[in-house]
Amino acid sequence: MGSRSVACVLVIAALIARLGDAISTSTGQPHIIFILADDMGWNDVGFHGSNQIPTPNIDALCYNGVILNNYYAQPVCTPSRAALLTGKYPIRTGMQGSPLNNLDPAGLPLNEKLLPEYLRDLGYTTHAIGKWHLGMARTTQLPTYRGFDSHFGYRGGYTSYYDYVLQQSTDNEDLFGFDLYRNLTASWSDVGTYATDLYTREAVSMINDHDPRVPLFMYLAHLATHAGNEGKPLEAPQETVQKMAHVVDANRRTYAAMVSKLDESVGKVVQALKNHQMLDNSIIIFQSDNGAPMVGEYKNWGSNWPLRGMKDTMWEGGVKVPACMWNNQLRGAPRVSYDLMHITDWLPTLVTAAGGFSTSLPYDTDGLDQWSSLLDNTLSARSEVLLNIDEKKRTAGFRRGSWKLVIGQSGNGDYDHYFGEDGTRNIRFVAYDFYGISNSDVSRALSTVSRITTQHEMAVLRDSATVRCSWRNVSTCETAPGKSCLFDMDSDPCEQRDLSRIYPHIVREMKRSLVYYKGRLVPQKPRKQDYRANPSRFNYTYHPWLDHCLVNCDT
Ligand SMILES: *[C@@H]1O[C@H](CO)[C@@H](O)[C@H](O)[C@H]1NC(C)=O
Ligand SMILES: *[C@@H]1O[C@H](CO)[C@@H](O)[C@H](O)[C@H]1NC(C)=O
Ligand SMILES: *[C@@H]1O[C@H](CO)[C@@H](O)[C@H](O)[C@H]1NC(C)=O
Numbered sequence: 001m002g003s004r005s006v007a008c009v010l011v012i013a014a015l016i017a018r019l020g021d022a023i024s025t026s027t028g029q030p031h032i033i034f035i036l037a038d039d040m041g042w043n044d045v046g047f048h049g050s051n052q053i054p055t056p057n058i059d060a061l062c063y064n065g066v067i068l069n070n071y072y073a074q075p076v077c078t079p080s081r082a083a084l085l086t087g088k089y090p091i092r093t094g095m096q097g098s099p100l101n102n103l104d105p106a107g108l109p110l111n112e113k114l115l116p117e118y119l120r121d122l123g124y125t126t127h128a129i130g131k132w133h134l135g136m137a138r139t140t141q142l143p144t145y146r147g148f149d150s151h152f153g154y155r156g157g158y159t160s161y162y163d164y165v166l167q168q169s170t171d172n173e174d175l176f177g178f179d180l181y182r183n184l185t186a187s188w189s190d191v192g193t194y195a196t197d198l199y200t201r202e203a204v205s206m207i208n209d210h211d212p213r214v215p216l217f218m219y220l221a222h223l224a225t226h227a228g229n230e231g232k233p234l235e236a237p238q239e240t241v242q243k244m245a246h247v248v249d250a251n252r253r254t255y256a257a258m259v260s261k262l263d264e265s266v267g268k269v270v271q272a273l274k275n276h277q278m279l280d281n282s283i284i285i286f287q288s289d290n291g292a293p294m295v296g297e298y299k300n301w302g303s304n305w306p307l308r309g310m311k312d313t314m315w316e317g318g319v320k321v322p323a324c325m326w327n328n329q330l331r332g333a334p335r336v337s338y339d340l341m342h343i344t345d346w347l348p349t350l351v352t353a354a355g356g357f358s359t360s361l362p363y364d365t366d367g368l369d370q371w372s373s374l375l376d377n378t379l380s381a382r383s384e385v386l387l388n389i390d391e392k393k394r395t396a397g398f399r400r401g402s403w404k405l406v407i408g409q410s411g412n413g414d415y416d417h418y419f420g421e422d423g424t425r426n427i428r429f430v431a432y433d434f435y436g437i438s439n440s441d442v443s444r445a446l447s448t449v450s451r452i453t454t455q456h457e458m459a460v461l462r463d464s465a466t467v468r469c470s471w472r473n474v475s476t477c478e479t480a481p482g483k484s485c486l487f488d489m490d491s492d493p494c495e496q497r498d499l500s501r502i503y504p505h506i507v508r509e510m511k512r513s514l515v516y517y518k519g520r521l522v523p524q525k526p527r528k529q530d531y532r533a534n535p536s537r538f539n540y541t542y543h544p545w546l547d548h549c550l551v552n553c554d555t
Contacts, residue, residue, distance in 0.1 A: 023277045027123060029215035029355050030327065031282040033269065034346075036084075036219070037262060037322075038077065038131060038158070038226040039311060041292030041302035042467075043421070044259050045322045049466030051432050052247065052303070053256045056440035057267035058322075061286055063437065063453045064446050065326030066374060067336040067465050072385050072399070073290050073343045075318040076311060077157060078133050079388065080289040080343055081221070085114040085134070085146075087347025087367035089386050091517065096390055097524035100133060102156040102168050102177065102542050103533040105554065106525045107135015108146075113362075115347050116147030119217045122354045125149055127206055130199045130221035133157050137533070137546040144183050152187070152202050153221070154179040156542060158298075160228040161195045161235035161258075166542065169230075170529050177535025177542040186541050194237055195223040196258070200265040207272040215354065216278070220269065224262040225255060225292075227300040234300065236261060246428045255301040267441030274445035280328050283353060285346070287323035291316075294419040296411060305421045306469045308495045313410040314397030316495060317419075319387050325374060326446075332377030334453045336464045339380030340399065345370045386517050392524060394481060398510050402490040405510040409479040416479045418494075434458055469494035484511070 025031070043050045046059045047067060074080040074090060082088075082095035086108070090096040093109055100106060108114075116126040128148040135141030136155035143151035156179050159166050164180035164187075180187045190198055203220050210216050227233035236257035244260065247253040266286065273279040292302025293311040309315025344367035348358035351369075358369040368381040387397030395408035410416055434455040437443060443452055453461070469492075477485035477498035486500035486507050500507050533545045546553050 023212040024281055025215045026213045027215065027355065029123065030353055031216040031218075031273070031278050032119070032124075032350055032354065033216075033218045033273070033282055033284045034220065035266060035269070035284070035286045036081075036131075036221040037224060037286070037288040038222060039290065039292050039298065039300055039302060040225045040259065040262070040288040040322065041304040042307050042317065042320065042322055043303040043305040044225070044292065046432060046437075047324075047462055047465055048322060049462060050303070050305075051430055052252075052427055053244070053259045054430075054433060054436060055259060055263040056433065056436045057263045057270070057442040058286055059458075060437045060440045060442035060446065061266060061270065061284060061326050062324035063458045063461050064334055064443075064450070065284075065324050066330060066333055067461065068287075068323040068325065068341055069336050069465050070338045071287070071321065071323040071341045071343075072319045072387060073287065073321045074388060075290050075313060077131075077289055081131075081134055082108050083343045084346055085116070086112045087115070087344050087361065087365045088112075089344060089366045089388075089517070091386070091389050091521040092364060092366070094522040094524050096388055096521070097392055098527050099157050100135065101527060101529060102136065102166055102179070103170070103175075103529040103531065104527055105137040105530050105546060106528070107137065107141040110140060114147045115350065116217060116219070118347070118351050118356065118361075119215075119354055120147055120149075122215070122351070122356050124215045124217045124354065125210065126217045126219075127151075128219045128221070129153055129202050129206070130223060131158070132221075136542060137530070137544055139184065139544045139547050142184070142544070148219070150183060152182050153199065154223070155181065158223060158226045158228065159195070160232065161223065162192055164191060164195070165229070167229040170531075175535055177538075177540055179542045186539075194235075194261065196261040196265055199223070200268050203265075203269050204272040207269070207276050207278065210276065210278070212276055212278045222262055222265070224265075225258045225300055225302060227293075227298040233298070234258065246430050248427060249301075251301040252427075270442045270445045274448055279445060280449040282327070283350070284326045285323075286325075287343075288321040290321060291318045295414055303419070303421065305419065306467055306494050308416070308418050309410070310415050310419065313415045314387055314395055314406045314408070315416065316493070318410075318415075319397065327375070328450050330375060330377075334457065334461055335377065336461055337374075337380075339370075339373060340382045340385055341370055341380060342367065342382065342385045344368075345382065349374070384513075386514075389514065389518055389521060390524075391518070391521060396514055398514055399489070400510060400513070402488050403506055403510065404487045404489050404495070405507065405514075406477070406485045406487070406495070407514075408483070409481050413479050432462075467493045469496060471496075473497070486510075
């Protein structure tokens with residue numbers, strides 16, 4: 001062959017290679033898919049070392065990206081979502097307290113600019129699917145008025161999984177209302193479809209209808225695996241429950257099926273990105289909003305083992321959540337990151353990833369730009385995290401370096417325990433299915449754009465992502481109102497040995513920092529129930545009730 005024909009063959013080869021390639025956005029900006037699980041525990045994913053619930057798609061995503069194993073969210077739903085979308089600690093917006101109820105006029109302050117608004121400014125199309133939980137008294141509090149081009153989902157804390165009804169307890173009676181909307185219109189025709197399937201179907205059709213040259217931000221905030229209404233807290237399709245037969249405890253078995261449906265959803269979304277040639281240019285984030293609740297009103301039979309505590313506490317089981325990120329450009333991936341990271345960090349991080357300047361964000365942004373840390377595997381920008389200050393419950397949590405300070409008591413101490421390896425006694429042993437991970441929808445999709453992590457590498461990653469504690473030599477810090485416990489997280493990830501008496505000066509120093517943060521705290525509003533929101537006034541839906549309000553319209 002002459003040199004000309006060699007060149008010609010090379011050009012043709014390059015053209016053929018491009019055919020399989022993803023379509024880049026015309027600006028080079030990545031698509032951002034943020035998948036948020038609700039109340040899912042540390043121990044409810046396979047990549048943290050548990051064999052109880054198979055999560056082959058989530059595991060495959062995490063094993064091919066960066067597992068964020070020192071990553072903190074907030075202890076409950078509303079504050080976590082507020083922190084994610086504002087990039088600020090909830091104490092700055094008055095959102096540090098209890099989650100909103102569906103009759104509550106409060107919400108995330110309207111003067112806050114939210115992540116989808118920043119991304120929209122950078123040219124993104126922005127879609128929210130699933131849960132909102134940041135205010136629903138006025139139309140202007142809803143997602144389509146806060147930076148999202150569309151919202152399909154619910155506005156309150158949760159619904160049932162087939163009927164989309166929330167039972168709101170009040171002092172006098174239980175109210176029932178429907179909460180599923182396409183933008184501002186109640187979506188009655190979707191009753192009967194399982195929520196996780198419904199939101200997945202929406203996400204997939206959103207991706208299929210999307211012009212891949214325009215950067216997409218999709219916020220997919222699932223109902224799973226939050227508990228539903230009293231009397232029927234757990235719901236999953238019967239055929240999925242039957243696949244979890246190795247889980248003998250009936251409640252945990254249904255919970256396992258709810259997790260399994262969520263896992264299936266992750267597979268379908270990643271497949272859709274691949275089919276629509278968007279995958280190569282996507283950032284995919286998976287995380288839970290807080291730990292699983294083992295006791296209390298919304299207990300869901302999730303497990304945070306071996307971490308201490310649960311949702312609504314400052315313990316690791318409340319705030320350290322399963323999390324990972326995938327992107328095809330990550331250097332040094334796959335890996336497990338032990339760098340400190342906080343849910344507020346996504347806002348500056350994603351603004352930078354989207355081609356913006358995190359340095360131009362408001363001065364009171366608490367999130368730190370972790371983009372180069374994630375992308376180039378360089379040191380985290382973060383050395384401390386304010387885990388929360390709840391001035392009403394008188395609880396606080398603070399991480400500085402390896403130190404962690406926990407102050408106060410939750411649920412009168414009932415939430416502060418270790419809850420055991422949930423249901424272990426009732427679970428027939430099943431082997432961890434590496435083969436199932438390699439053959440999951442996620443693995444098959446990722447393999448079209450990148451090299452796939454081998455089963456041997458997965459085993460190594462899993463081992464290093466598994467938290468192990470010695471249950472000898474435990475000196476549990478008994479909680480009490482106002483009491484401080486101090487831990488060295490590097491040597492004691494399970495918060496078993498209180499060091500507050502050995503290092504009183506560290507406690508004092510950390511408390512001084514908390515006093516500083518408290519000086520900037522916006523007091524939380526009392527949780528109200530405004531009976532004008534009674535669903536019976538709105539065809540039994542939860543509907544913005546203060547839009548035309550003239551008296552007592554305080555939100
Ligand atoms: C509402 O929904 C539709 C389709 O889901 C979308 O095209 C439209 O732009 C949305 N936004 C608003 C503000 O109505
Ligand atoms: C066990 O606890 C004692 C003090 O309570 C401490 O000196 C010792 O180092 C601990 N041992 C281990 C293995 O942590
Ligand atoms: C009122 O609710 C029912 C379902 O309970 C629904 O079929 C109907 O369309 C709703 N009416 C209006 C006006 O939205």
